[in-house]
Amino acid sequence: MKKFTFFIGYLCKIIILISLAATVQAADELYDKNRAENILDIYAKVESLKISWHGYTLGGKLNHSQKEIAQKNPLPSTVSSTYKFKDKELNIVADSKTDRVLIVFEIIENGSQQKVRDMLGSLVIVFNDPTLSAHDKIVYWAYGENGKYSPTQFEEAKENLKNKQDTLPIIATVKLQSEVPIMEKGQDKASGRAYYIISSERLLKNRIS
Numbered sequence: 001m002k003k004f005t006f007f008i009g010y011l012c013k014i015i016i017l018i019s020l021a022a023t024v025q026a027a028d029e030l031y032d033k034n035r036a037e038n039i040l041d042i043y044a045k046v047e048s049l050k051i052s053w054h055g056y057t058l059g060g061k062l063n064h065s066q067k068e069i070a071q072k073n074p075l076p077s078t079v080s081s082t083y084k085f086k087d088k089e090l091n092i093v094a095d096s097k098t099d100r101v102l103i104v105f106e107i108i109e110n111g112s113q114q115k116v117r118d119m120l121g122s123l124v125i126v127f128n129d130p131t132l133s134a135h136d137k138i139v140y141w142a143y144g145e146n147g148k149y150s151p152t153q154f155e156e157a158k159e160n161l162k163n164k165q166d167t168l169p170i171i172a173t174v175k176l177q178s179e180v181p182i183m184e185k186g187q188d189k190a191s192g193r194a195y196y197i198i199s200s201e202r203l204l205k206n207r208i209s
Helices: 002-048 064-072 113-127 151-159 201-208
Strands: 082-087 090-095 101-112 132-134 138-144 172-178 191-199
Touching (some): 064 090, 101 113, 101 201, 113 138, 113 172, 172 201, 191 201
Antiparallel strands (some): 090 101, 138 172
């Protein structure tokens, strides 16, 4: 009788453990589902901003020809679940599961001041006036929920923050950074590294968290 009672008790413990494991698994599956839906929502929000550069839209899916370019011109990727490739001068990082664009960037080594100005001019033609600039070496286009912030909108939005320690809701940015001063006179013979990068910190953070 004691052996039978011990067996029943042992069996109950096994059943409880199995139930707990199933509950944990179900919770994990629900978390993964909710997280995946959240990431898709962010992709949709970023894509809706229509931040497009040379046919690549941030948050948008690669088309057939772009996938072919990716297969023919791969680059090493240091981030898991992503792949990186070259399209002429452009570098593109895409999500391996969805083929959606995560980052677009270009780097110029030993670029002249005029080369950097030309790069800035091309960006302005596509993205219009930048949101802000700093030190004559950094230029930003910042995007919120309703599109790109103009300089005035950016300053007003910062002023309207109830808590001054809060950060302004920025979904995506286009950033140009140069070692060479962009507008300073007397720098026409200078050269240095310059790059621009189109990305969404919100998307990247949620994707890899």
